Amino acid sequence: MLQHYGPQLINLLAAVLLLLAFAMLSQRRILSLINLFAAQGAVLCVATVLVASVTGQSHLYWSAGVTLLLKVLLLPWILHRLIRRLNVKWDVETLLNIPTTMLVGIVLVILAFNLAAPISQLAGTVTRSTLGIAMASVLLSFLMMITRSKAVPQVVGFLSMENGLFFAATAAVYGMPMVVELGIALDVLVASLILGVFLFQIRERFDSVDTRHLEKLKEH
Amino acid sequence: MNLADAAAQFTELLLALLLAPLLTGWVNQCRSWLQNRSAPGLLQPYRVLAKLFEKEVVLAHNASPLFRAAPYLIFGCLALSAAIVPTLATGLPLNAAADAIALVGLLAVARFFIALAGMDIGTAFGTLGARREMLVGFLAEPALLMVLFTASLISQSSSLSTIVDVLGHREFAIYPSMAFAGVAFTIVSLAENARIPVDNPATHLELTMIHEAMILEYSGRHLAMMEWASSLKLFVYSCMGLALFFPFGIARGGDWLGIVLALPVLVAKLAVGGAALALIEILSAKMRIFRAPEFLGTAFLLAVLAMLVHVLLEA
Numbered sequence: 390m391l392q393h394y395g396p397q398l399i400n401l402l403a404a405v406l407l408l409l410a411f412a413m414l415s416q417r418r419i420l421s422l423i424n425l426f427a428a429q430g431a432v433l434c435v436a437t438v439l440v441a442s443v444t445g446q447s448h449l450y451w452s453a454g455v456t457l458l459l460k461v462l463l464l465p466w467i468l469h470r471l472i473r474r475l476n477v478k479w480d481v482e483t484l485l486n487i488p489t490t491m492l493v494g495i496v497l498v499i500l501a502f503n504l505a506a507p508i509s510q511l512a513g514t515v516t517r518s519t520l521g522i523a524m525a526s527v528l529l530s531f532l533m534m535i536t537r538s539k540a541v542p543q544v545v546g547f548l549s550m551e552n553g554l555f556f557a558a559t560a561a562v563y564g565m566p567m568v569v570e571l572g573i574a575l576d577v578l579v580a581s582l583i584l585g586v587f588l589f590q591i592r593e594r595f596d597s598v599d600t601r602h603l604e605k606l607k608e609h
Numbered sequence: 610m611n612l613a614d615a616a617a618q619f620t621e622l623l624l625a626l627l628l629a630p631l632l633t634g635w636v637n638q639c640r641s642w643l644q645n646r647s648a649p650g651l652l653q654p655y656r657v658l659a660k661l662f663e664k665e666v667v668l669a670h671n672a673s674p675l676f677r678a679a680p681y682l683i684f685g686c687l688a689l690s691a692a693i694v695p696t697l698a699t700g701l702p703l704n705a706a707a708d709a710i711a712l713v714g715l716l717a718v719a720r721f722f723i724a725l726a727g728m729d730i731g732t733a734f735g736t737l738g739a740r741r742e743m744l745v746g747f748l749a750e751p752a753l754l755m756v757l758f759t760a761s762l763i764s765q766s767s768s769l770s771t772i773v774d775v776l777g778h779r780e781f782a783i784y785p786s787m788a789f790a791g792v793a794f795t796i797v798s799l800a801e802n803a804r805i806p807v808d809n810p811a812t813h814l815e816l817t818m819i820h821e822a823m824i825l826e827y828s829g830r831h832l833a834m835m836e837w838a839s840s841l842k843l844f845v846y847s848c849m850g851l852a853l854f855f856p857f858g859i860a861r862g863g864d865w866l867g868i869v870l871a872l873p874v875l876v877a878k879l880a881v882g883g884a885a886l887a888l889i890e891i892l893s894a895k896m897r898i899f900r901a902p903e904f905l906g907t908a909f910l911l912a913v914l915a916m917l918v919h920v921l922l923e924a
Contacts, residue, residue, distance in 0.1 A: 397783040400922045404785030407914065408792075415907065488906045495913055502921050521921050 395443035396515045402436040403519035406556060407498070410529040413549060414494055415487050419477055419541050423468045426545050430460030433552055437559055440516055446563045455574050456555070464548060464581055471585050472541060475592060485536045494529055501525035508561070516560040523557035540591060540598040544584045551577050617868060618692065618701040624872075625691035629844035630654035630837065632883055639887035654840060661833035669730045669826060679726035680827065680834035686719035687841040694848045695773050697871040698860040704770035709757040712769065713750060716801075716845075719838070720746045727823030734815065738822025741898060745807060745819065748905035749797045755912030756797065759790045760853050762919055769852060777856030785922055789915035791854050795889070796908035798846040800901065803839070805890040807901050817895060844879075847886075851878050 409429045416422045434456040441449035505521035512520070530550035534543050551573065558565045565573075588598055595602040634654045641648035650656075668677070692703045693712055707715060720742065727739035761767045763784060764775035800807040803820035813821055824835045852859065858874035860867025896904060 394783065401783050401785045401788065404788060404918050404922070407918070408789065408911075411910065411914070488903055491906065491910050495910060495917075498914065498917055502917060506921075518922050522918075 391442060395439055399436055399439050399443070399516055400519060402432055402439065403516075403522040403556070403560075405432050406436070406526055406552075407522050407529075410526040410549070410553070411491065411494060413545070414490055414529055414533050414536075417487075419472055419539070420469075422542055422545050423465055423472070426468070426549055427461055427465040429549055429552055430456060430464075433556055434461060436556070437564075440559055440563065443515060444563060448567055449559070449564050451567065452555075452559075452564050452570055455570065459574050459578060460548070460552065463578070467581055467585065468541070468545065471588065475541070475588060475598060477539070477541060477598060490532065490536050494532060497528040497532060498525045501528050512561055514561065514563060516563075519560040520557060523553055523560050525553075527553035527557065529553075538599055538601050540584075540588050540600050543600065544581065544588075547584075548577060548581065613865075614700075614702050617698055617865075618703055620868075621697050621701065622688065622692040622703075625696060625841065625844055625848075626688065626837075628876075628879070629691070629840040630658060632844050632847065632879055633840040635880060635883045636843070636887050639884045640890055643887055643891045654836070658833050658837060661828075661836065662830050664829045666829035666831055671731065672826075673729055675722075676726055676729040676826075677831070679722045679729075680831045680838070682722045683719045683726075684834045684838045684841070686715055686722075687838050687845060690715045690719075690845050691841055691848070693769065694845055695770050695852050695859055696848045696875055698864070698868050699770040699773050700861060701770070704768065708767040709761065709769050709772070710754065710767055712849075713753055713757065716842075717746070717750060719842070723823055723835075726827075730826045732826065734818075734822045734825050738819055738825070741819045742823060744898075745800050745901055745905065748902055749800045749908070752793055752905060752908040752912050753797045753801075755909065755916060756790045756794045756853070759786050759912065759915040759919055762916065763787070763923070769849070773852045773856045773859055774861070776853070777859055778861075784919075786915040786919035787854060789911050789918060791850075793908040793911035793915065794850055794853065796904060796911075798850060799886075799889065800905055800908075802843045802846055804886065806893045806896050806904060809895050817898075819898075847879055847882050848875075851875075851882065 406429060409425055409432065413422060413425045413429070416425060434453050437449050437453040437456060441447065441453065501524040502521040505524050509517040509520045527550055530546045530553055533549070534546035537543050537546065555570075555573075564570065591600070591603070592598050631651065631654070634649075634651045637653070638648040638651055689703075689706075690712055692701075693707050693715075695701070695704060724739035724742050727735040727742070729735070757767070760772050760776070763786070764772045766772060766775070799805070803810050808819040808821075809817060810820065812818055813825075815822075820839065824832065827835055855878060858871055858878075860871045
């Protein structure tokens with residue numbers, strides 16, 4: 390049963406990950422963005438558990454556990470606290486025209502699928518066809534970091550890019566070694582803490598968390 | 610084409626004509642329940658139709674013959690599409706009359722005439738409604754076509770009847786692409802049927818209405834035909850969605866027992882679908898008309914993604 394439907398379910402979850410990446414790209418509200426990020430972490434966690442049970446790679450259960458703790462619970466909590474303290478909870482961001490961003494996103498997806506196709510043919514894993522989706526979500530997170538002007542969405546983009554990388558590793562070679570994974574997890578955690586401090590500094594200086602202020606080198 | 614097939618086709622068409630107002634009534638009832646209002650009876654749309662058929666027709670002085678012909682043309686288009694979409698059985702005579710692409714064309718013809726009729730009298734409201742309808746329509750149509758293309762890619766045929774045969778009678782498999790296509794189709798059918806995030810079917814508030822603005826000048830039996838046609842449109846879209854995404858229980862042509870068994874399955878699926886539609890309408894707010902392009906753009910994006918995902922994961 391699981392052997393038969395497992396790979397199909399993994400494919401479905403991969404598709405949901407791609408969908409969530411697009412949802413994040415199109416989201417205007419910062420609060421919903423963080424909730425979507427938590428949802429992406431949850432889907433990633435379920436997908437990892439499925440890969441683990443289909444392939445019998447027991448270390449993936451640990452990765453799934455780390456994902457659950459860090460990306461579904463801890464990081465969204467930190468981010469929620471951050472936006473409450475910064476008081477940007479209901480900020481509606483004015484950014485590039487969203488439909489244009491989405492069209493660029495589709496082009497990126499086609500690019501990622503084409504890039505991944507030869508690699509997946511070489512891989513022997515059951516998850517090989519999802520590599521294209523993993524690469525696409527990395528690129529979409531990149532796009533999000535580029536097109537957003539406020540700092541918090543940029544941080545969320547950075548974190549969701551790590552989600553994409555994690556999924557790519559699971560898809561291509563059934564996950565990274567545990568030491569590397571723990572190292573990355575710690576990096577992401579520290580990065581989000583440092584970025585949090587950084588955001589407070591930006592706001593203190595400019596009364597807003599718009600990173601466009603940082604482009605000016607001198608004060609008037 | 611033998612007599613039995615023709616009889617099955619006729620039954621299907623008759624059923625569509627009779628069930629369509631019931632579906633509208635059911636959606637309204639579910640919506641009233643969810644809004645904590647006491648619901649109008651399930652048969653209210655039939656009573657409205659009966660009342661309108663008895664009333665006399667009031668025409669504007671400058672109404673052209675097109676204005677009088679449009680309700681029948683639109684009703685005819687939608688009745689034909691209801692006969693083409695497989696509801697009870699596949700492989701019926703009219704199924705071969707049009708494939709999925711021609712079906713979209715048929716629905717576009719209906720939209721064309723309703724927009725013309727809206728502009729015919731020359732009132733501001735009718736023109737406003739027609740322009741908005743065309744805006745929504747031209748954005749929804751490509752998304753709908755992409756959804757149908759995805760299903761066609763899976764089943765290697767653009768005929769709805771074959772799509773249902775392939776999807777409904779093969780071993781159960783999960784298609785991620787159909788999940789995307791399903792969301793896109795839901796958005797498209799909300800927009801096409803003038804449901805809440807895009808249009809509100811229960812309002813005559815001038816600034817927000819789309820569909821109601823176009824049929825504002827109609828009365829009597831013309832209005833009855835228009836109302837019936839919009840019920841039929843909801844029915845056609847629901848059945849198209851059920852045929853694409855939940856094709857289980859639809860019989861093959863000529864299998865009479867199957868057709869008889871397909872009827873309760875269809876009614877149950879429509880009941881669940883109608884309740885889901887009411888739930889979506891309750892949970893979402895009417896959006897500004899200028900947000901509609903973005904909403905429908907999302908549907909197009911999802912449908913394109915569905916095709917890409919199909920190529921990547923399922924090919």
